[in-house]
Amino acid sequence: MNKEQTIAELKNIVKPYIANQEAFDTLTEDTDFINDLKINSANLVDVILDIEEKYDIIIDNEAMERMINVKAALEIIETKLSEKM
C-alpha cells in the first residue's frame, strides 16, 4: 500500500463532509476528523461506510472506535487490506 496514494484517496472520501477547508487543504496524518476537519459525528459513519465500500473491507466496532483521525484510518485500511490477502 502506498501511503501518499491512500492519503489522496482518503481526502477524496472525506471531502463531502468537511467543514474546515483550510485544515483539509493542509491535511496530514495528524489531522483529526472531528476537531480539525469539523466533520460532524453522524457523518463520520458515512466516512466509515465510504471507506468500506472503496476498499471492500469491513470496519468492525473495535476499529471504528479508533477512527477519529487520518493516522488511525490509514492503519485500519492497511490492516484490513492485508487480512484480505
Add this chain to the structure above:
Amino acid sequence: MIGNDIVDLDLASKESNWKRKGFLKKIFTINEQKLIASTEFPDVMVWNLWSRKEAAYKIYNRETGIRGFFPSQLECVYQNAILGSVLIKGRCYFTQSTIKNNTIYTIAVANKEHFRRIKSINPSIEILKKNGIPFIIDSNSMLEKPISITHHGKYWKGIQLID
C-alpha cells in the same frame, strides 16, 4: 457531570441519509434498531436516540478522558420520547429530550437530581477549553465550572450545573 446535544432535523435530513445501507447497524444496537423499525416516525427516533448517545458521550468523555467513536456501545434505554438513560461500560447516564420546532435537544446527567440544577448559559460568555472540553470561569467564585455546549445548523445550546 452534564452533557447536551442538539439536532436540527431539517439539516440532519440534508447532511445524513440514515437509510443508507449499513448506516443504522454501525450506530444502533439491535434493540434500538427495533425501536426505529417499529415507530411511525423513524426520522425522529433516529435523531432522538442519536442525540441521547452524543449527550451521554460528552459526560463519559469528561469522566474518563476517553475519546473515540463507539456509538453502538452507548446503549439507549428508551422509556419514552422524553425520558431515558444511556448505558456505557457499567456507567449509567440519565437523559431528557425535547422535540420542538424541528429540533431534538437532549440533556444528559450522571445524577438524576441534577436535572433540576441545569441552567442555560449565555452564548456571549467566554468559553474556555481543556483538551477540547469546555468550561467557564464563574464570575463570583472565579472557579472553573464545567459546561456542555452543542450546535447544529442555526441552533446553539450551552448548559451548566448550578449549586
